[in-house]
Amino acid sequence: MKLGKTDSVHICLFLLAIILLAGIPAYGQQLQPRVSFGLNVGETSDKFGGLSADNGLEGSVDGEVTVLRGGGKGNWPSIVAGGEVVFPTNTQNHADEYGVYGGPIFRFGSKFSAGFHVQVHKILVPPSTLNGVTFNRLDMKLLETPLVLQYKFSTAPRHAFIQAQIAPEFTPHFKATVANYPLPNPAFDHGYFIRGVVGYSFGKWYAKATYENRYFKFEPTLGNPNQIYNWRTDAVTGGVGVVF
Secondary structure (H helix, E strand, O other): OOOOHHHHHHHHHHHHHHHHHHOOOOOOOOOOOOEEEEEEEEEEEEEEOOOOOEEEEEEEEEEEEEEEOOEOOOOEOEEEEEEEEEEEOOOOOOOEEEEEEEEEEEEEOOOEEEEEOEEEEEEEOOOEEEOOEEEOOOEEEEEEOOEEEEEEOOOOOEEEEEEEEEEEOOOOEEEOOOOOOOOOOOOEEEEEEEEEEEEEEEOOEEEEEEEEEEEEEEOOOOOOHHHOOOEEEEEEEEEEEEEO
16 A cells, blocks of 8 residues: 555654644643554445445554543543544545544543544545546535544453444535636535444554445535535444554
């Protein structure tokens, strides 16, 4: 899996940001940051409009840092920040993606936690070929607020866990990939994404499997010819990571 120059720069900046966040001092208490890095590889399937679905390999790197550790008598939430970079092997049929997020996570007992992220997500949407002509779609920048639920099956260092994320998609901010883009922006109808994770922590290391489903629907207007912006993604990945 070969990364392009742009991918390498984004990954380096992402990792640097996580390291810097780990050094941010917490107000009123000593910070004990928990930092995790993960590398994932798997398969994605993308279907646009009435075109056939296209399958391909993709990789991703993700990370998260506990900026402020919660708890105490008031059960204050932990504040986490992190991000993800997704890099498919074939960018002509699958999207590069970059996301950063932050938000509160509340703990309910020793095993269950719930919270939400405020996330900025950039998607470099791939082109399609229609009747022998290449159609360059607009890139999208999204503001997302996924609900995050997690359950640990044990409080021991070695334990299994499951996590779920779900969020509606809001109207994207569009950016043209070519000069003098000839069509108006597509009119957004609705969308969502769902992510499920199952994994096992070995203490300092963890392994996980992830399934993600994402869907965008746009109105059948001039900006969405042949409904080519309507997009469904299904991705299954497996990965390993380290916690320190």
